[in-house]
Amino acid sequence: MASVGKIARRTFLIGAAAVAGGVAVGYYYYRKPFPNPLEAELGKGEATFNPYVKIGADNTITIVAPRAEMGQGISTTLAVMVAEELDVGLDRVKVEHGPASYAYYNAAILEEGGPFAFFDESMTAQAVRSGLGVVGKFLALQGTGGSASTRDGFDKMRQAGAAARQMLIAAAAQKLGVAAADLETADGSILHKPSGKSLTYGAVAAVAAAMAPPAEVRLKDRADWKLLGKPQKRIDMLAKVTGAPIFGIDVRLPDMLYGTVKMSPRFWSRPVKADLSRAEKMTV
Structure with a gap:
């Protein structure tokens, strides 16, 4: 029904x-689906499976968490959703915000x-x-607000991780000459226990990403979750407590000047005149 x-x-x-x-x-x-914006900016040796997952030949796994991190921990939460289904720990992935794209609609x-x-x-x-x-x-x-990020991402981001994992398994099965059903994944690798052979995700990422996405995406049962529903370390915490992030106010350039908007001391008053000629001649 x-x-x-x-x-x-x-x-x-x-x-x-x-x-x-x-x-x-x-x-x-x-x-x-909207086009995958990651395809236009892949680094050397990188492959992308969907707007949320990139894997490099060196087995660098990048997850895109496309909601604004404002202290609410959403970049960690969304990354966990993908990592859970991809069968990797948070310590094995990089997390990026990603570009502006319709693909990340909320x-x-x-x-x-x-x-x-x-x-x-x-x-x-x-x-x-x-x-x-x-x-x-x-x-x-592509908005962040209304406590909507987790609800919006709970299905789509898990499906992104699960789809990438299924494609990686399919590529590994092809390379090893074994049945996909005989393969297991763990910590960024695909294992064939009967023969003892294994491949990293990076070793088959390029071939896997070129395959058609699975028609049916199989998500893990709740009983098999290793990350979701359990406390996780915030991925941005170390950088924040050590002052590593660079903000606009931190930028220093040679001979840099500072400007501000001059506010009227009285409400509703308007400027009598303004000479914009010098400003209009400036180019970025």
């Missing part, structure tokens, strides 16, 4: 598409924007949330 959520998405699709800019877009365009931030309390699970509330989620896909807002 189809879930209320799935029924509601189809039911609200036409109305949601109209709100977002046109019924002609249709169900196909709603389901069609659907949950709109889903919870309706006139219903978060604990309201009535059919009407679920239908409205589903409809707003469709709008979120069309608007493709």
Whole structure:
């Protein structure tokens, strides 16, 4: 039996598409994924599987956590979701924010924007949330807020990690000449216990990334979780307590000048005149 959520998405699709800019877009365009922005900026030896995972030939594993880290720990939380399904520990991965891209749209931030309390699970509330989620896909807002990042990423980021893992296993099976079902993964490697052979993720990343994504992504059972649901060290904590991050205020350039906006001492007053000629001649 189809879930209320799935029924509601189809039911609200036409109305949601109209709100977002046109019924002609249709169900196909709603389901069609956005392009992977990581493909345009891969380093030497790097391969990307989806907008959230990059793996280098040297077995460097990079996870993209595309929500703004504002002290709430979201970069760690989102990275754990991918790492769990990819079968690697947080100590084995690099975490990046990633580029601006429609691929990182936040659907949950709109889903919870309706006139219903978060604990309201009535059919009407679920239908409205589903409809707003469709709008979120069309608007493709890459936003952080409303405590929506974990809800939005919980499925999509686990699926990203699981899909990459399945593709890596398929590539390893091809290279070792064994059945994929006979392979296991652990700590960034694919193991074939009967023969004792193993390959790192990096050794097969390029071949795996060129494969078609799996039609069905298999997620781990909750009972098999090693990271999710358990305390984790914040990936950004060491850098923060040692003052390593460089902010705009830290930048120092030769002969650098400082500027500020001069505020009027009185409300509602307007400038009498302004000479912008010198500023307009400046180029970046």
